[in-house]
Amino acid sequence: MSDLAAFREAVGAPNVLTGSDAAPYLTDWTGAYRGAADAVVRPRTTGEVAATLGAARALGLPVTVQGGNTSVSGGSVPGQPGGIVLSLARLDRIRAVDRAARTATVEAGVVLQTLQEALAVEGLDFPLMFGARGSAMIGGALATNAGGANVLRHGNARDLCLGLEAVLPDGTVMHGLSGLLKDNTGYDLRHLLIGAEGTLGVITAAVLKLVPAPKVRATAFLALSGLDVALEVLNALQDASGGLVEAFEWMPAPTVAAILARDPTLRAPLPTAAETGILVELASTRADDAATDADGAVRLEAMLLGAVENLMARDAVLDGTVAASGQQREGLWAVRDAVLETLVAEGPFVSFDASLPLSCVPDFVARATPLAEEAGLRPLPVGHLGDGNIHFAVVAAPGRSWDAGRVEAFSGAVFDLLAEYGGSYSAEHGIGRAKAPVLAARKDPAQLDAMRRIKAALDPDGLLNPGVLFGP
Amino acid sequence: MSDLAAFREAVGAPNVLTGSDAAPYLTDWTGAYRGAADAVVRPRTTGEVAATLGAARALGLPVTVQGGNTSVSGGSVPGQPGGIVLSLARLDRIRAVDRAARTATVEAGVVLQTLQEALAVEGLDFPLMFGARGSAMIGGALATNAGGANVLRHGNARDLCLGLEAVLPDGTVMHGLSGLLKDNTGYDLRHLLIGAEGTLGVITAAVLKLVPAPKVRATAFLALSGLDVALEVLNALQDASGGLVEAFEWMPAPTVAAILARDPTLRAPLPTAAETGILVELASTRADDAATDADGAVRLEAMLLGAVENLMARDAVLDGTVAASGQQREGLWAVRDAVLETLVAEGPFVSFDASLPLSCVPDFVARATPLAEEAGLRPLPVGHLGDGNIHFAVVAAPGRSWDAGRVEAFSGAVFDLLAEYGGSYSAEHGIGRAKAPVLAARKDPAQLDAMRRIKAALDPDGLLNPGVLFGP
Numbered sequence A, B: 001m002s003d004l005a006a007f008r009e010a011v012g013a014p015n016v017l018t019g020s021d022a023a024p025y026l027t028d029w030t031g032a033y034r035g036a037a038d039a040v041v042r043p044r045t046t047g048e049v050a051a052t053l054g055a056a057r058a059l060g061l062p063v064t065v066q067g068g069n070t071s072v073s074g075g076s077v078p079g080q081p082g083g084i085v086l087s088l089a090r091l092d093r094i095r096a097v098d099r100a101a102r103t104a105t106v107e108a109g110v111v112l113q114t115l116q117e118a119l120a121v122e123g124l125d126f127p128l129m130f131g132a133r134g135s136a137m138i139g140g141a142l143a144t145n146a147g148g149a150n151v152l153r154h155g156n157a158r159d160l161c162l163g164l165e166a167v168l169p170d171g172t173v174m175h176g177l178s179g180l181l182k183d184n185t186g187y188d189l190r191h192l193l194i195g196a197e198g199t200l201g202v203i204t205a206a207v208l209k210l211v212p213a214p215k216v217r218a219t220a221f222l223a224l225s226g227l228d229v230a231l232e233v234l235n236a237l238q239d240a241s242g243g244l245v246e247a248f249e250w251m252p253a254p255t256v257a258a259i260l261a262r263d264p265t266l267r268a269p270l271p272t273a274a275e276t277g278i279l280v281e282l283a284s285t286r287a288d289d290a291a292t293d294a295d296g297a298v299r300l301e302a303m304l305l306g307a308v309e310n311l312m313a314r315d316a317v318l319d320g321t322v323a324a325s326g327q328q329r330e331g332l333w334a335v336r337d338a339v340l341e342t343l344v345a346e347g348p349f350v351s352f353d354a355s356l357p358l359s360c361v362p363d364f365v366a367r368a369t370p371l372a373e374e375a376g377l378r379p380l381p382v383g384h385l386g387d388g389n390i391h392f393a394v395v396a397a398p399g400r401s402w403d404a405g406r407v408e409a410f411s412g413a414v415f416d417l418l419a420e421y422g423g424s425y426s427a428e429h430g431i432g433r434a435k436a437p438v439l440a441a442r443k444d445p446a447q448l449d450a451m452r453r454i455k456a457a458l459d460p461d462g463l464l465n466p467g468v469l470f471g472p
Helices: A005-011 A019-025 A046-059 A112-120 A138-143 A189-193 A227-241 A253-262 A299-313 A326-337 A339-345 A358-374 A404-420 A436-442 A445-458 B005-011 B019-025 B046-059 B112-120 B138-143 B189-193 B227-241 B253-262 B299-313 B326-337 B339-345 B358-374 B404-420 B436-442 B445-458
Strands: A039-041 A063-066 A084-087 A094-098 A103-107 A161-167 A173-176 A202-209 A216-224 A245-250 A276-284 A317-322 A349-355 A377-379 A382-384 A389-396 B039-041 B063-066 B084-087 B094-098 B103-107 B161-167 B173-176 B202-209 B216-224 B245-250 B276-284 B317-322 B349-355 B377-379 B382-384 B389-396
Touching (some): A019 A039, A046 A161, A046 A173, A046 A202, A216 A326, A253 A339, A404 A436, B005 B039, B103 B138, B173 B189, B227 B276, B227 B299, B339 B349, B358 B377, B358 B404
Antiparallel strands (some): A094 A103, A103 A202, A216 A276, A245 A382, B216 B317, B349 B389
């Protein structure tokens, strides 16, 4: 046990947790990663974060940075004992919302959904939308460049961040809380810290780009003739709507069937199971898109319906339903949102966070599926298909056991496939500790070398998040 | 004169220029920056760029990287003799256009307008729009994170780049030509190189994000009641159109008057000069926005007209004209595009590349204007107002001489004002050599220190673009 006095001085004794008080911070939510730490330190201000890092540096203690602890890649708990967890949870203030400029200045510990609810009252939104938004915090979302279902329209977390405040490993504060839309004064350290998973600095606050809340949405579930027409369908919907597609989610028949089997309260999206099901949503901030036309149809819905009819005439879409009410819309999304729980309930699973050029998705799926089956695995994939982001999940095939060796071999085959198509093994879930070996083995050597040099230049003692990205 | 044999071997003797052949590469287009070099080396491939950098490193020769040589900040010509200019002009291939995925893979030496013309045939656009697009090259646009008139809608150059290939200072090639929309595998070196102005690596190719060409545009010139309502007007137009505003350009009366006085073939945008003139343009890719309604009006134009009428009823807009033909639209843009020529014709001028929080623009202008007048200067500003980017240009006031000392003192006062409002002295023109002293004096020390560490880590010999960003 190292001397914790310096941390108690930095943040106040009640905010230095040990023993059972520290336990919740030392296991990630999946339960797969458990760590140990001398203490959990919970600063309340940027100054206290700087003081905490200064103390850790003086003591030579590694620091694991934690937000909402919702990492699925083992990025939020310590990999080895003998260090501290730095929790940002108490930096939870929305410092300012500028309605006219459509920006919000928020601290790292603000929970995504808390921010979104505060903004909804103002008719604004922070359009980063993923399952863990009820626990995930802004700092972690930025540190991992989180994605989700609306990236297609609004971009990844980095695209929604205008400025950053951070504490660098040496304890100095980087003042970059600018809301400027254009600012080119040297290296873009904001973009360097975003996605660096806390290995180069601790994000303490950010200026976020907001969007007006949509005035109307139109949601449909479509049965496509195959994955090979998905890009054609997406482009047709984008062209018809002028780029209003906000979500384009792939929900194939086996995955939907597994979801419905587990939770009978959920409704099947279509009467006949869709081999290639797509949940599509359009959203518009135009008042006239929310207006009702002479036939009594909401204009955006009529536009979606018209586009779908054209696609049916071209045999790209076989069947489809447009949600006729908010309740029907929620029913469709409830099926989509039940994916992760279904996987957990199915027993052991692995979900690949694959990213592919859009045109390569059909081939990838066509080749990965038999590979899974040969390995005694059953694919239950879903995907943010509009981004080329396929969560290719597998569980044990019926009657087969979960064999770690076979899963490992299958993983290697999937990574090889992704490399062949110029894809990525890490779309939006981060590298954390889980994928550090994959990164070490597969990253372009020139880039890996540059990453190591940058890490050594900014964090020469290797204090911040050891094990994350670079491995032990 | 150093030994040029290694460069002749790298790129072929005809592509190593000296003497008068080299001269055009050694003066920038403003004429303000003239440099000297042992040779101008013109590689044709990424491999030749790597070989050139390797040779320069072996000889210990500094390398100035040059694209279209359109820098307005002295970034494209050598600051000191005894080195080479590395011209990317021969890396001029459009390697691929993926119509379905809406991406283009292009080499650094492709001229912006050449790309745009090639894409127009496909119904696509690369929406980076600025005056120098007929000469500026993709590599330079990315290296400086160029902006322009359409940033409001489509973002800066970095927002339009999905992947990069670059040669690092040690001559290794960074392979990052990914067109993935989601890819998080360690530090984002793409975003680090973009905006680094060639000091960390030589961009050789990029995957660019394309957009469908608009089906219809609606363009207007508005007389606002003042700058203080500009944000209200912009938000009203965004709300009415669902975010279709593509340009929102401030053209105040004195600037328009100077433009019209110089070129009598140009037409005044409005019969009565607008104190606060705004050139606004909406663009839509929706077919129904291009359709004609029952009254014979194009829908997008009718929408713009309706929004302007609402704003007139609120006294935010005093007067306005909506272009009724492509010719009228071109007439309005011709006035906007004549700004730089007018400034050049007025004699010596300085144009501040100011960036401000949108809400601070009126105060900044109200305070900078009398400061200019006290310094014997006449402001002729224009601005990408929708981005908070004000090119606050000044010429000598009538009857006053251009006094470098007074201009210098005024510059300092402008930079102080910008700092007070949380603005930036470098929105989109880059730091180059011209603003290196400003950056050294005004950059957040923590960020400047981090920048220096990164530079030393990736370019320990200080080979690339010495003098740029960091000064001599």
